Amino acid sequence: MDATSFDPRPNYLRALDQLEKLLQQVTPEQLDRSTPCSEYTLRDLLSHTVGGVHRIAYVGEGGHSQDVAAATGEVGDGEWAPTLGRARERAVAAWADDTKLDRPSAVPWGTVPGRFALGGYIMEAVTHTWDIAQVVAPGTAFDDELALGALAIAQQVLPADQRDENVPFGPVRPAPADATPTTRLAAWLGREV
Template identity: 65%
Template sequence: MDTTQDPRPLYLLALGQLEKLIAEATPAALDRPTPCEEYDLRQLLGHVVGGVHRLAYIGEGGRAEDVVAATGDLPDDAWPAAFERARARVTAAWADDAKLDRPSFAPWGEVPGRAAVGGYVMEAVTHSWDVARALGSGLALDEELGRAALAVAEFVLPAENRGGPVPFGPVRPAPADADATTRLAAYLGREV
């Protein structure tokens, strides 16, 4: 990833994509399985909303390890509003340009703020794919976002030594004509 770049516009674009998908998640769909085998859709939405709050907390000067992961304990119809609140918080937390170059304490260690936000671009885009698959959504995922997130993944996550402390499975094959987000999902160990 080019660390001179400002990843915030891509992150906000990724959040916009997630927001559209979360709006499709009816209460009846929340028990569906997702490509993240450990999560049903409700738990995945908890993880997604919790991740946005975690990045906000990092931007506010906190350490990622101080945030307890969300479990998905919201009323079934509350996900869009919860996501909107998280999005507003993260946008405010990272509004100051100077934070991009300050040390930040992400789940993977101390990094410049831009690297923390860049990592969460990958997270948001990947989970957009997961949510879209769980819903059977017809939403076309943004190709630019997919390419950017795949570039981050390939830069920071070697294909070897997956599992254990690295929370991704082995790289899986993707069809030759797969879009960038599907290739990202396969790179991160999803069955595509």
């Protein structure tokens, strides 16, 4: 497949579907637990993850991602799935126009065509879904095809030998030989699996 004709929107929606199913299982007593992202409690990680959907929606609307905080603000304990649903609607509307896939889009890693900006947010959504599942529903089965695509993106844009204090991911960690694609993605992005 030609990377310049790839449409990431269906896969982004699949990533959000997977995330939404998990958010429907969040309970209030889980919200202050630690996550694989050591700087975040589950509540913080949910805010960051749903905020990321708003951030890529803002980029699709023509904004610069650095102008938006990737956090949602106050969300009621049982409101995470509906909050994600509203963010998703915004993202769908923001990226509905096909011409936006080739428009220069400003994201944290640079100015890239919209299709590559959205591709990076697939990687983020899939990875944070794994992080959230470790607290909410360990053993969750993930979409392997989606994870393989996200892993390919991660390996291309975040090579193992280019991790330093300017990269918000730890060093690549080992993954078991029989690890799922989502677990391999988590390990590539520095999670202890």
